[in-house]
Amino acid sequence: MKAARYYDRGDIRIEDIPEPQVEPGTVGIDVAYCGICGTDLHEYLDGPIFVPPAGHPHPISGESAPVTLGHEMSGVVYAVGAGVTDLAPGDHVVVEPYIVRDDVDTSEANMAYHLSPDMNFIGLAGRGGGLAEKIVVQRRWVHPIGPDIPLDEAALIEPLSVGYHAYRRSGAQRGDLALVTGAGPIGLLTAAVLTAEGVTVAISEPSALRREKALETGVAAHVFDPREVDVVAEVRALTGGVGADVAFECTSVQPALDTLFEAVKPRGVIVVVSIWGHPGSLDMQKLVLKEVDLRGTIGYVNSHPDTIRLVQEGKVDLKPFITGRIGLDHLVDEGFDTLIHRNETAVKILVDPRL
Incomplete structure (x- = not known):
């Protein structure tokens, strides 16, 4: 089968x-x-x-580069192993793509299994990936979605x-004002959850297409171009000078984080959602004096069922x-290159492994 392999x-x-x-x-x-x-x-x-570098296998998966990429996947069950009785071929499903040790409790009683030692992700640290025609995963990571949610x-x-886990981490309440920096996929989807839960959302985003997407989808009530307006002043104007109740950093860009420290109210909450590939800096005086x-937030924990219900309802x-939508053969030239060099033209690009 075809697969995208990260070396x-x-x-x-x-x-x-x-x-x-x-297997059983x-x-x-x-996929x-x-x-x-x-x-x-x-x-x-x-x-x-x-991704575990070549020659340095992950302690749970036992794999290192090259590995198959892809962890945002949907698909149709084609087979179940012995002992799996609640799913059947033809079921539409999504995957919660964790790699944790077999003895880690992933029931609703444990709200920290995503923080267990050596946790990693399917599609990054091995065990297959969604950028391939097929994948086999443990039953506990498979969530049925029913026939009514389109697979794309x-x-x-x-x-x-x-986004749902970030919302829960923030403690945001209905009626709060949230500032989100970045209207990429995670910023927009975090805003979608917040709006669905009754939080008023303001988004700061330089891309015109992504600002338009935030408005046309209704996930944000206020959208600002940080190159054209003073975002902090705009947020204060919306809140009678107080500041945002909660804020979400979804860019991994230093000026965005700095903006949130200025825009959030005293004793406000800032949730860092993005993955930073480089060190950031922190003005400790602003942290302390306000x-x-x-x-921080990483991934999700017992979040998929509630998230699926938001979509189903x-x-x-x-x-x-x-x-x-692209095929695997154009993953880099039409997918990665677009999102890296022309990200103002796209939000979420899906790969159909069979194209």
Whole structure:
């Protein structure tokens, strides 16, 4: 089968590899679509980060580069292994793409399994990936979505779950004002969750296309171009001079983080959602003198069921965020190159591994 294989920074190859084997307790999935994630771009530009470098196998997967990429996937079950009784061939599913040790409790009782030692991600540290025709994963990571969510839209449930977990980490309440820096896929989908939960959203984004996307989808009530207006002054005007209740950093760009420290109210919460491929800096005086609560967030934890329900109930419409569909052979030239060099022209590009 065809698969996108990550060898090293700037080196991704489309290769033929053996199909994975369905084992007891696992589910075989024909991949329908896989999104290109900002994390994939970081690996391509700055990595390896999550990908174990060649010769340095990951302690759980036992794999190192080259690995198959892709973790934002949807698909159709084609086979189930022995012991799997609640899924069947033909079911539409998405994958929660974690790699954790087998003895880690991933039930609702454990809200920190995503922070367990040596945690990593399917499609980054091995165990297959969504940028391939097929994947086999443990049953516990497979979430049925029903027949009514289109499979292309379902590929965005993984990044939407990132936004949902960030929302929960923030403690935002209905009626709060949230400032989001960056209207890329994660920023827009975080805004979509916030809006669905009754939070008023303002977005700061230099790309005209992405600002338009935020407005036309209704995920933001206010949209600012940071090159044209004083975002901090605009937020203060919206809040009677107080500042944003919560803020979400979705760019991995230093000026965006700096803006949030100015724009958030005293004792406000800033959640850093983006993956930084380089060190950032922090003005400790602003953190201290405003008693700002700075929180990190990674991935999701028991988030997929609630996120899927938001889509099933029509509270989040994922279709408008899909701005391109390509085949595996054009992953780099039409996918990565577009998102790296012309990201103002696209939001989420999906890959159909069978094109």
